[in-house]
Amino acid sequence: MxxxxxxxxxxxxxxKSTQVIEEAIWTKHYSSNHQILLVGEGDFSFALSLAVSFRSGFNIVASSIDSYDVVIRKYKRAKTNLDRLYKLGARLLYGVDARTMKLHVDLHMRKFDRVVYNFPHAGFFGKESDHGVIMIHRNLVCSFFKNASRMLRPNGEVHVSHKTKFPFNSWNIEELASQSCLTLLECVEFKLEDYPGYNNKRGDGLRSDEPFPLGKCCTFKFVLSSTAKKSTTLHHRNHQVPxxxxxxxxxxxxxxxxxxxxxxxxxxxxxxxxxxxxxxxxxxxxxxxxxxxxxxxxxxxxxxxxxxxxxxxxxxxxxxxxxxxxxxxxxxxxxxxxxxxxxxxxx
Ligand SMILES: C[S@@+](CC[C@H](N)C(=O)[O-])C[C@H]1O[C@@H](n2cnc3c(N)ncnc32)[C@H](O)[C@@H]1O
Structure with missing residues (x-):
């Protein structure tokens, strides 16, 4: 055989020489030419929103910490979303823990242009303003940065969308990022309407499938500190037609x-x-x-x-x-x- x-x-x-010159499709910060890793997906509607706008999911790896069965049980639209993503060619991974993902069998050899975690949240453990609860969330985000910072292609970016009002601003994600040599490139207002079809999810507890109020929130974009120095000169070039x-x-x-x-x-x-x-x-x-x-x-x-x-x-x-x-x-x-x-x- x-x-x-x-x-x-x-x-x-x-x-090897087959390369086609063509304009990339851009959706907000993301391009069809980027290798994109999505971490901590809820019902996978963010991944689907990108894949639909790119008319392809081939450049997307979308992951959840939950198993497939749990995702399907938790979110009523998940099965449809996952089926569509699969047909569009996206890679779907389950059981991916943001704190250890660098070692995941399907990820340890991979590098990405964008590693994205929208609205990281470790679960509901009490009042969000309690110091202990804040520390649980901070630990999650800190470990995520540690992994993500080692999974970037040259000029790659780590994105975290996050609420910017108290108590969420006291997570101080810039400081957490700096512990992994990540520097803030920019902070852009996050608007739901930029991602048609995306439904933000609470992701934990009996109301996992419900949205949480977004209020004021931003996409924080980080680059490795060494990249940050070069990025001012490279920034424009990056956004030209590849x-x-x-x-x-x-x-x-x-x-x-x-x-x-x-x-x-x-x-x-x-x-x-x-x-x-x-x-x-x-x-x-x-x-x-x-x-x-x-x-x-x-x-x-x-x-x-x-x-x-x-x-x-x-x-x-x-x-x-x-x-x-x-x-x-x-x-x-x-x-x-x-x-x-x-x-x-x-x-
Ligand atoms: C507030 S929800 C946001 C879900 C989704 N990103 C969205 O925007 O709708 C937080 C998500 O983080 C996930 N999560 C919690 N701890 C995690 C971990 N250690 N690794 C990966 N995901 C985790 C939860 O399962 C949940 O889906």
């Missing part, structure tokens, strides 16, 4: 386009390492794809066969065929995009 996997490899790995388009958006177009019909759910599941790898190497021209793609296809085979020893091998070949079809459609997509670009440049 390893040989069969090998036969398909050359169809599937990405051409020269390279990561491949996720193109992939997402392929995977959300309905013709021809494919059962990409099973294909995604069996070849999860392959898709994760495509996502994480997207836009990086210097990756050695050949060896890693072979390994990821082999992992897919192992998953297929160990899940159910009675399975027929033809089922695996069908999945490889599906992956090949996806790959061909992706190549076709790039060919068309490159033609369009040549056309625009008058070549």
């Amino acid at each position: 390893a040989e069969i996997a090998g036969m398909y490899e050359h169809h599937i790995f990405m051409n 020269l390279e388009i990561p491949l996720q958006r193109a992939n997402a177009n392929l995977f959300t386009n309905h013709a021809p019909v494919i059962d990409s759910g099973e294909c995604f599941r069996i070849f999860v390492e392959y898709f994760n790898h495509a996502r994480s190497t997207y836009g990086q021209p210097d990756c050695n794809l050949f060896g890693s793609v072979s390994n990821h296809l082999r992992s897919g085979f192992q998953r297929y066969i160990t899940e159910d020893h009675g399975r027929q091998l033809i089922g695996y070949v069908n999945l490889l065929e599906e992956l090949r079809r996806l790959s061909e459609r992706r190549i076709e997509f790039f060919r068309n995009r490159l033609r369009e670009i040549d056309h625009r440049r008058g070549l």
Whole structure:
């Protein structure tokens, strides 16, 4: 079977030089070209809001500390939101603790342009103004910063949206960030209407699914202190149209386009390492794809066969065929995009 996997490899790995120039889609502070990690999601409606506006979730890893079953039980819209995110290509993780996430099996090798925790809150332990309660929340945010600061790509940012009135301002999140060498870049008013479909959630107790009053709140944007020094000169350049388009958006177009019909759910599941790898190497021209793609296809085979020893091998070949079809459609997509670009440049 390893040989069969090998036969398909050359169809599937990405051409290193395939890069398409295209404008990124921006939603407030977030771009479709950013690798974005969302931490402490409630009903995953914030992740969905971004993915819908990007028309793809390929650049999004959305996580909750809760298990899938708990999320579904807690929030009535969660299942629909998660299904939609999955179809848009987002990576969904459960059991991700903001205090230790750097060590999480699916995250320890990953770096992000944005690590975002909206309205961190450790749960309801008494009056929010009690010193002890404030300390519990501060410990959570402090540990989150410790992890997030080590998960950033160059020029990456850690974002925390937070209420700015008492007692929340006494968490002093700037000071907590500074303990992880993070410096405040800016603090921008958080407006619910910037994220259509997003529903802020209490996230704990019997009323988990209810919203909490936002009042005055901001998105605090932090950068590593070393980046902060350079950022004044780089800031404008960062917001110009990037020269390279990561491949996720193109992939997402392929995977959300309905013709021809494919059962990409099973294909995604069996070849999860392959898709994760495509996502994480997207836009990086210097990756050695050949060896890693072979390994990821082999992992897919192992998953297929160990899940159910009675399975027929033809089922695996069908999945490889599906992956090949996806790959061909992706190549076709790039060919068309490159033609369009040549056309625009008058070549
Ligand atoms: C106020 S809710 C906000 C939920 C969501 N971010 C939103 O904006 O609707 C706080 C969230 O933090 C999560 N949380 C609490 N402790 C956490 C931890 N150690 N790691 C990750 N998430 C945590 C809760 O499960 C809850 O979803």
